[in-house]
């Protein structure tokens with residue numbers, strides 16, 4: 001029976017995985033059965049009555065894993081409540097221009113599946129762990145670094161989105 005909630009995510013350095021875990025944890029605390037899984041490891045959506053799907057933003061876009069997941073399962077995802085979230089370092093600025101850009105990272109997936117809600121969260125970046133290519137890009141775009149994740153904002157969103165995606 002489809003009675004669980006899926007939280008599916010992409011993550012290059014792990015910060016979005018932890019955001020997904022926090023969302024899952026908050027839903028479990030409220031009594032839901034939840035699986036938190038990397039999007040590219042999910043192949044069966046039949047256990048799920050709802051899905052929350054997220055990605056970090058890289059150069060203005062979602063990572064392909066979450067994008068491909070939505071493309072692949074779009075038909076089924078259109079038949080259950082779905083929410084999206086994006087994690088990025090520019091989200092923290094609180095500047096409408098930055099927020100608009102962060103939201104635009106979801107434009108493509110929103111054309112395929114209409115979410116009941118979207119979450120935008122500031123991310124985290126440990127420059128010591130970046131690949132050479134990513135470090136070069138970060139230097140060029142001169143963004144802020146460090147862990148800017150606001151756990152209370154993430155958990156508050158999970159609580160707010162819960163009534164929008166169920167219960168069944």
Ligand SMILES: Cc1cc2nc3c(=O)[nH]c(=O)nc-3n(C[C@H](O)[C@H](O)[C@H](O)COP(=O)(O)O)c2cc1C
Nearest residue numbers: 011012013014015016056059060088089090123124
């Ligand atoms: C190469 C690179 C490009 C990035 N581009 C953006 C961007 O366009 N917008 C944004 O808000 N954050 C951007 N970020 C920040 C990441 O979205 C943020 O650090 C996120 O928390 C990383 O998630 P992860 O640890 O799950 O991979 C970028 C980070 C890197 C390393």
